[in-house]
Amino acid sequence: MAPHGAAEEECVSGAQLVAEALKTQNIEYMFGIVGIPVTEIAIAAQAIGIKYIGMRNEQAVEACRLYSKLSVRPSSLEAIPAVIEKAVRCSTYGRPGACYVDMPGDFVNLQVNKSSVKYVKCCLPPPVCTAEHSAVSVAASILAHSRQPLLIIGKGAAYSRAENSIRKLVDQCGLPFLPTPMGKGVVPDNHPNCVAAARSRALQHADVIILFGARLNWILHFGLPPRFRPDVKIIQVDICAEELGNNVRPAANLLGDINAVTEQLLEQLVLMEWKYPSYSEWWKGLREKMKSNEETSKALALQKSLPMNYYTVFHHVRELLPRDCILVSEGANTMDIGRTMLPNYHPRHRLDAGTFGAMGVGLGFAIAAAMVAKDQTPERRVICVEGDSAFGFSGMEVETICRYNLSVVIIVVNNNGIYRGLDADTWKEMLKSGEPTVCAPPVCLLPNSHYEQIMSAFGGKGYFVKTPEELQNALKASLAEKQVPSLINVMINPQSDRKQQDFHWLTRSNM
């Protein structure tokens, strides 16, 4: 592997090969934590115009491998470009996912003759496939015979950029739809056909459901009774064959790119001149339920008592958020209630902890989103809504945000605990009876933690707010300030919870 004697041959190091290969594959950003031997790769990347963002924490590398779509290790320096092309290609073809390239540490500083390297070009854009025509016909016919249809718009619809086609389907056929957390914004949440405010009702009574890139996992109660009709007909649209039929046997499977398949379906429905009547009993029932639910939420949101509850906080946040902001969220109640209370108007403008509820991803998402926004749409803001426990998993990344001067607004919804905590007085009372290791409920965190000071420690703006007015003022100031990041630490009632759920006992049973 070492260079041959001839002095005139041009050499290249492993670090340079990695950097050049990433550049060839149009990678623009690199995130990492330097240390021997990563530093050299970061420097080589910067040298050819890849932006390097240094983070403050990372998870175990071995674990990455387990959750990756592909794990590869170049056997020689010469193979680095091909291995990186393969990893990038694999991460974007089919169902997207992370890929792991395991670079032997001593490769970084080894040298090799350029002439012996197998250079490769950038991979082609991801291929698109469509559903077979007959399956589309079957699906259209099932839909056309439904009495209580429902569309569920998932993350996959957002990934495949299906917003125009699905919007057309909703509008043209007059169908009610429900977004999943990461599917929010594919059709705007304020679209009149969005029945999110009657979610349980819609799921429970629909007789035909089209799943656009959504999984029937615990978030959708596995598609099972009593949350769904036992005879519900599922039309599943997905890019991944192996995902079709998981948990519930579909009435029809449409395998293909979600945008392309939606267009196929739309074409078929147009041919059939089918439209779902807006005056149906189904629509009537859904609209009534939505109205009553929204009134309940509104009542909660307008409660004047202090400390505030979740609904009051989100109500005020919603009033002030720019329509085109990117919303990042993680936490338990904070993420769950925030999903219903904070609307999205654009696709791919919401990032949350997702299917596995992994904590600690929020600030990383916010940094990545803000970095891209800074380059492409400088006026777009990133708003990161965090539970106090969730914030703790990666709170030190606030320094990263400040270091790169990213105008992120972090809102910590602080209930002094995980799920729920204690107020300061109760905490003190509890301490009289013994050590917190013995007496404090395991879900409790320190009351009244001043998370906003973590922002000010690094030169950002911090706000500690207890009332709706303070919240409004802090958020207005944060949004007005376009150069400096902010953190608003919103104290809420530590015993605040979600409003009564119809199926509380089922909601999180399989987390």
Add this chain to the structure above:
Amino acid sequence: MAPHGAAEEECVSGAQLVAEALKTQNIEYMFGIVGIPVTEIAIAAQAIGIKYIGMRNEQAVEACRLYSKLSVRPSSLEAIPAVIEKAVRCSTYGRPGACYVDMPGDFVNLQVNKSSVKYVKCCLPPPVCTAEHSAVSVAASILAHSRQPLLIIGKGAAYSRAENSIRKLVDQCGLPFLPTPMGKGVVPDNHPNCVAAARSRALQHADVIILFGARLNWILHFGLPPRFRPDVKIIQVDICAEELGNNVRPAANLLGDINAVTEQLLEQLVLMEWKYPSYSEWWKGLREKMKSNEETSKALALQKSLPMNYYTVFHHVRELLPRDCILVSEGANTMDIGRTMLPNYHPRHRLDAGTFGAMGVGLGFAIAAAMVAKDQTPERRVICVEGDSAFGFSGMEVETICRYNLSVVIIVVNNNGIYRGLDADTWKEMLKSGEPTVCAPPVCLLPNSHYEQIMSAFGGKGYFVKTPEELQNALKASLAEKQVPSLINVMINPQSDRKQQDFHWLTRSNM
């Protein structure tokens, strides 16, 4: 998990649940080796009409998991039907592959109330997807502008049952084609457009190649010069997105079911009224090369000297094989030369050791094929062509063949070694100089081993043949005998080899 007290509730054991779940998913055959606790599952399977075939050897179970598309373990007896449905579904959806269900040993005899089991239906047939229209147009245009086109028909084409569509494409457009080992028979090997006899020439000069479900792996020399033109345009058709672009960057990617995509392509070419001229220089050159290569093979095949060479053996086998037989093959030279010398006339009638050259799979394949043939097409014969070393990996399965009375004909092409061996005289001479552990080349096996006696040990017919006449007689007798399996041990020149290859140094370099 244990049954409740109530005596009237009906219980079911883990073994029964497994058997019933497999039956529900239309599984007809179970292969295994009994032992505690597998026996109970085999008995339960037989009890409800699944056929159980007891084998003589198995590979480590843990290893299966590593090479499986999916590895699942039911967390409770109640979950068994859903887990088995998922495994069966996953093995047939998308790119097919084995799935591994890891059943805790104590589940087999545990009992559970039937009412608590989550029963599921049989999964739907695999979904079909097609390529996007614009990609099909691009591909058709590339093909229409080619001067030296070539189709490569891979295993994926056979899996997707694309024989009619690809045959139509070949016939209608007048295109030369080349099958991969497991793609043989999708279009019959004796079709006039099959250019297998000019394989190297065809690969080396083609300017446009359509890959139908074939990988550019070591068997296809990774698609690289000097075996391919540096500027060759590859049109890759595959069901698996992540497979597209491996090793060579395609000129066009067609993602979808191979049969469906071929029909799309055909429709487009029909619209374009395009046909490749049969009087082209390309065709002329290919036909000349085929003729000269066939003459070389024929000369080798007709050599009268003894011991026979590979070509002579395969020539005589070819003359006698029924057209509709199922050919199984494994070995090094035996499999390689057999691929070129033994034609296939039907799709999915050839099973060989495949991409990874795994030895020991031949008799298992033969047993499975014969079992299905026995039930569905009783007159169809299974012919298993084995190298002597390859036969050693699972030779004891001959007992299984005899036990189930499967009319398999095994031909062991015996060169006393791996790649090559020594004749008996040279072996004896060698022994004079020392122990075989020290003196024998590591590739040598015992000369003149009577593998046919392994067949006669279990009641089958064994033949030890040294001349073309003996071979013909033995094979005729074996084929005439429809009730009893046979093994023909064909002694060849231990130094016999493939004929001169144009690119010998590359052929197996990456095995």
Add this chain to the structure above:
Amino acid sequence: MAPHGAAEEECVSGAQLVAEALKTQNIEYMFGIVGIPVTEIAIAAQAIGIKYIGMRNEQAVEACRLYSKLSVRPSSLEAIPAVIEKAVRCSTYGRPGACYVDMPGDFVNLQVNKSSVKYVKCCLPPPVCTAEHSAVSVAASILAHSRQPLLIIGKGAAYSRAENSIRKLVDQCGLPFLPTPMGKGVVPDNHPNCVAAARSRALQHADVIILFGARLNWILHFGLPPRFRPDVKIIQVDICAEELGNNVRPAANLLGDINAVTEQLLEQLVLMEWKYPSYSEWWKGLREKMKSNEETSKALALQKSLPMNYYTVFHHVRELLPRDCILVSEGANTMDIGRTMLPNYHPRHRLDAGTFGAMGVGLGFAIAAAMVAKDQTPERRVICVEGDSAFGFSGMEVETICRYNLSVVIIVVNNNGIYRGLDADTWKEMLKSGEPTVCAPPVCLLPNSHYEQIMSAFGGKGYFVKTPEELQNALKASLAEKQVPSLINVMINPQSDRKQQDFHWLTRSNM
């Protein structure tokens, strides 16, 4: 890694480095299956005097890694000697076990300058450790206060070459002992203190048990009631700290090399002048039980009815076996009953399928043992006692035995099945009612299989025996023949079984 320009520097290939490193670590034998790229390593090994034995089958390599004590992969050619030293050292230090070296395929033919290789010496012999003095005193005191003591001699005692010290302990203190399968022969089975013939009684009533390198696993019923007294005091002697206390909490733990610890214990007991009285009730009861059990076995062994039962077969084998032969065994009943019926007189002269009951290891063990015997004690015979099913897992290795001319005697105890089978008449009757896939019990193999012909197929001697006389004659002839291997296929009653066990329901429950 490639050699520098200077032509005068001496190079060495990866294959040579592997061979030399093994030689340096005093490795004398290499077992394998050649194929690219293993052939080169085998040739390089032979070239420097390592003996290479080519086998016929192998298990998946990936699986080896999972069961290895250590899995290492050299990162460069230069590191090969150190990696191989580490693997050899790790396999012999502490509790012995296999180690796995994963050699990148392209290393074999790469060249490197000798001067850059880090050569290492042979590792030191395994270090020995002893138990702490106070623990030895405690153990000696517990033993001295016992009323019904028992020694259990395990595989670990054989590995640590503790035969002299344990023999002295047995003799000097007059203690009853019981060997585990692989511990047989550490003290000869015909020693008057061996209570194997009263095994259940001894285990069930002992109040103090010293475990010498044996595990309380399923073979020893996990040390639990009703097979053991609930208040039994276990003194556990083991080289592996983590093994101490598994399944049962010991009364004393003696961590150290078993031979060294036994000497410590003996020294202490000598100081205490302690001896267990031979006229005790415990000894009286054990001797009575032994006598009655031996009479039962003898009665079974002398049954004149045909087909023979297991006891008759083993009785006649026992009469003829040379005292110093190496016994290899695998199978279910064959191995279980053989353990009790075939005595060992020397340590490390029995190899069986062991703790995990892995099938297919027998012939490999026999080949390895015969290879060593051939070089060191040419008159010593290897006798391999196999069940018919077990033989099927690796029966083709008979060719290896013949190729290397190893004077192994294989005895296949053939009951036409796994656990039990059908006789030929019943089998034929069964076939009338349908296919064997449907009708045959899954444990059945083909009746009257002529396994001896597998031996004669490769030039060895085969015997098919049905009566005690035929068995005696065949075995005498086999033992008399010192140049050629033999296989004696002994037909027994397919419904033969073990004699009545006191605790049948527990015996194999956790296999």
Add this chain to the structure above:
Amino acid sequence: MAPHGAAEEECVSGAQLVAEALKTQNIEYMFGIVGIPVTEIAIAAQAIGIKYIGMRNEQAVEACRLYSKLSVRPSSLEAIPAVIEKAVRCSTYGRPGACYVDMPGDFVNLQVNKSSVKYVKCCLPPPVCTAEHSAVSVAASILAHSRQPLLIIGKGAAYSRAENSIRKLVDQCGLPFLPTPMGKGVVPDNHPNCVAAARSRALQHADVIILFGARLNWILHFGLPPRFRPDVKIIQVDICAEELGNNVRPAANLLGDINAVTEQLLEQLVLMEWKYPSYSEWWKGLREKMKSNEETSKALALQKSLPMNYYTVFHHVRELLPRDCILVSEGANTMDIGRTMLPNYHPRHRLDAGTFGAMGVGLGFAIAAAMVAKDQTPERRVICVEGDSAFGFSGMEVETICRYNLSVVIIVVNNNGIYRGLDADTWKEMLKSGEPTVCAPPVCLLPNSHYEQIMSAFGGKGYFVKTPEELQNALKASLAEKQVPSLINVMINPQSDRKQQDFHWLTRSNM
């Protein structure tokens, strides 16, 4: 597994079983992050007197399994006590290490009859083994013939509580010694025979080295020239057989508990009446080197220029630290220089990032140490010396420290970066030329970050110090305050580095 009908039987949940089993094994503390279903286990643990400490971050669970000595999963609720006993036992027997118990999520709330649970007692204390007598004699003889002997005292010596025996060996034989980072304090760092201040010299010229539970890894330069004599004789003392001989072939191996083996060695040396002369050339050379090195360090430490360098900071910290404090440390330069500058006077009073240099462990170590100190030696302080980058990995655990009111003092040695950073002016200058993603060296963090505010955010005391006087005052105040934790953010010269090393190029080459 479900409870039988009978109402009178007492049931227990999985969570309770886990808690009770841990209690039985004398586990006093549980660390975790609650969430479904961990909360129930934490509550059950508190209910029976185990202290629960809720943390703020955790690493991926799957990864734990990979680095664990044992990974087990109970197959049923009944098996939980035995599985936990095994995990606790395995973690403390032999070489200690973490064990991983993988509890199926649904076990936590399942119920089982108490009568069916297999309860087990607490495992015995870890067994002790000693080296064989002859090996001890050999080692003593090698030592007695040495001219330039050296003891290296590793982490293993601390684990085995060998402080008295090793101290006696050092004193009685007059031997120079060197502690590894975690071996510091086994013999106090201020012992006159400690040659840490002449570390390189001592390693480079010693002719006989006794390694007490230390590895010849990168921290000890793999025991190789030029850092060691090529002919150095290593006497390796270790509890783990497989560790003996790693990287260097020892002259003698002493396998056993380090304390017990040291006593054996001492006994032998006493018998031999051997003592190393204090007036030797070796001692003279070492003392001269120590003196000159200490003067260099002192000169650096007393530099008046600002910002401070590492040596100045550690000099002042050393002056004020209580002798019996527990020192925790992580970082690159901070940990490396701190090791040499901050003395330990007691064994097991230093915790650092250790062999693998894992970042993020510091605050967790500090919390655990403070928790134990609080219960056992309330006056003992925990001092945590962190690099600024290292602090970022788990800085949010400061909330945990405040929540449990642990009187930890954290000293962040802040150089604005990893290895080195930029001062505020240079950083501003750099920003003029472009984005920090492009222009900032990847090692840089935000200059002048106010890490102390993270402490004050949660009610602790924070200090931002730039001069020796500020540092002294802050540290005095922190130590005086016994109820409240503190964080002292010490700004140093961002370009400060270690003093010149003799072998700089080797020092960290294999990290």
